[in-house]
Amino acid sequence: MGAIFLIFNGCILLKKEGASKTNLVSLSLGVSVLAFYVVTFYYLTSETKVFNVNTLSNVIFVIAVYSYLIFCTAFIAFMLYSFIYLTVPNKKIYDFIIVHGAGLRDGEYVTPLLRQRIEKAVEAYLNSSNPYIKIIVSGGQGPDEKISEAQAMANYIESRTSVPIDRVILEDKSTTTYENLLFSKALGKKLVDNPKFLFVTNNYHVYRTSAYARKIKMDGDGLGCRTAGYYIPSAFIREFIAACVKIKWAFVVLYTLLFIFLFVI
Structure with missing residues (x-):
């Protein structure tokens, strides 16, 4: 459902704001997530040995699943932190x-x-x-x-x-x-x-x-x-990407651990 929503939102954004690289973010992510679901369904329902990482296709699949889990977790954490920050009242007197x-x-x-x-x-x-x-x-x-x-x-x-x-x-x-x-x-x-x-x-x-x-x-x-409601998903995704870039070292560590694991097995 999330992928369909992103695609639908991306189409609305393009219609209202026009075509641009930033306005394509929501649509592109939605298509990518939908493609991931389709590939995952194929792997889980076909005769392919998903957990046999000796083949290139299975290595790529494992990396894709790992990436999906990492970025979904990070995105949820980002949303929660942003929501908490916005809802905590400030009582200060500003200059x-x-x-x-x-x-x-x-x-x-x-x-x-x-x-x-x-x-x-x-x-x-x-x-x-x-x-x-x-x-x-x-x-x-x-x-x-x-x-x-x-x-x-x-x-x-x-x-x-x-x-x-x-x-x-x-x-x-x-x-x-x-x-x-x-x-x-x-x-x-x-x-x-x-x-x-x-x-x-x-x-x-x-x-x-x-x-x-x-x-x-x-x-x-x-x-x-x-x-505007139709603008929020795309804008929020761009902010999330910017936040990920700021902590890229954390993702480097996580992917290093994955590749060590794949190399060992």
């Missing part, structure tokens, strides 16, 4: 709210996804008990953009919200999530001693952003905003 940038529509206007981040940040700003809190809009100008993402967000805040524009700080040099945090932290430290940050992004993106915050020793917490 700055960072809004992570994203691609712009027509090179100068915020997209629905980015608008959700801004509105979540504005909500946090209005509910803050710190009268001096400020919003840092963070994002540089891409090669296909007419203005920086920070400027586009500032324009939206000025024209569409009640937040005074003098409470908005532009960080318009960053090009990655890591740089969003790093450069925003530097701006905050120029204005406040030991600043506390609340960084706002989409809920699927909070885990990785939080990992970067810990890496640069930022005193901050993540706040996730709502994401």
Whole structure:
């Protein structure tokens, strides 16, 4: 059922967002998982001696099953950790709210996804008990953009919200999530001693952003905003892949153990 859901979701995503490498993630994974199920069914119902690893096809099958179990376990753990992180309430008083940038529509206007981040940040700003809190809009100008993402967000805040524009700080040099945090932290430290940050992004993106915050020793917490349902599976899978890359040494150890086992037997 999981494979069918991913394929169905991938088709919806392509229809709504258009074809791109990132939008093909859900569909590609669904097809791969379905193919794995078909091959597994064949091996378990045919006369092939599945556990006789003396043949290349059986070695490949064992590796595929091993990989499936490892990544399924890791994915479940990743989902649980992300859910717990998002549901644990934060009671801190923050000095700055960072809004992570994203691609712009027509090179100068915020997209629905980015608008959700801004509105979540504005909500946090209005509910803050710190009268001096400020919003840092963070994002540089891409090669296909007419203005920086920070400027586009500032324009939206000025024209569409009640937040005074003098409470908005532009960080318009960053090009990655890591740089969003790093450069925003530097701006905050120029204005406040030991600043506390609340960084706002989409809920699927909070885990990785939080990992970067810990890496640069930022005193901050993540706040996730709502994401269109059809977009979540693909985005969450991409975040999972990024998390796996960060701990690739663990997978190297696991696969080393497998190959030692195959070599011994």
